[in-house]
Amino acid sequence: xxxxxxxxxxxxxxxxxxxxxxxxxxxxxxxxxxxxxxxxxxxxxxxxxxxxxxxxxxxxxxxxxxxxxxxxxxxxxxxxxxxxxxxxxxxxxxxxxxxxxxxxxxxxxxxxxxxxxxxxxxxxxxxx
Numbered sequence: 001x002x003x004x005x006x007x008x009x010x011x012x013x014x015x016x017x018x019x020x021x022x023x024x025x026x027x028x029x030x031x032x033x034x035x036x037x038x039x040x041x042x043x044x045x046x047x048x049x050x051x052x053x054x055x056x057x058x059x060x061x062x063x064x065x066x067x068x069x070x071x072x073x074x075x076x077x078x079x080x081x082x083x084x085x086x087x088x089x090x091x092x093x094x095x096x097x098x099x100x101x102x103x104x105x106x107x108x109x110x111x112x113x114x115x116x117x118x119x120x121x122x123x124x125x126x127x128x
Contacts, residue, residue, distance in 0.1 A: 004124050006099040013083040013092045017071060020059040023098050023107070025052050026073050028081055030090030054098065055081070 010027065011018075018024055029050045055073040061080060062068055073081045073092045082088040100107055103121035 004102050004121070008096045008099070010094040010096050013095055014085055017083060018057040018095055018097075020057065022057050024055055024057055024073070024095040025098055026055040026081065026092045027052055027094040028090050029084070029093050050093070055092070055095075057095065 008025070027050060029048070032045060032047050032049060034045055053075055055075045057071075057073050060068065060070055061072055061074050063080060064078060069080045069082075071083065073083075073095070075081070079090075080088075081090050081092050084091040084093045098107055101109060101117065101121065103124040104117055109117045
């Protein structure tokens with residue numbers, strides 16, 4: 001049987017950063033901006049948050065407006081967040097390596113290997 005359990009080790013972003021190009025889970029802190037009237041259920045204005053988002057760490061990133069960023073975390077929408085303590089509206093306090101795929105030892109499967117990997121994960125039972 002295959003274990004579907006995983007554990008996460010959080011790293012303080014003030015102490016160490018991941019390697020460039022590494023996809024991570026990033027713990028982000030900041031404050032919600034002023035309410036946007038176009039959102040159906042806007043978050044509370046000015047309320048502090050701390051949440052987890054998938055991101056990629058990079059030593060150099062160019063934003064669409066041509067701004068260069070160094071040692072930063074970038075999400076799938078291109079939003080750049082800096083490590084905690086640097087000047088940024090939202091900062092990354094901690095990061096963790098993404099877990100492997102359920103029932104496997106890798107973080108990605110491509111092509112003809114996808115269906116067997118999915119079947120393996122769906123048929124796996126939790127081991128204790």
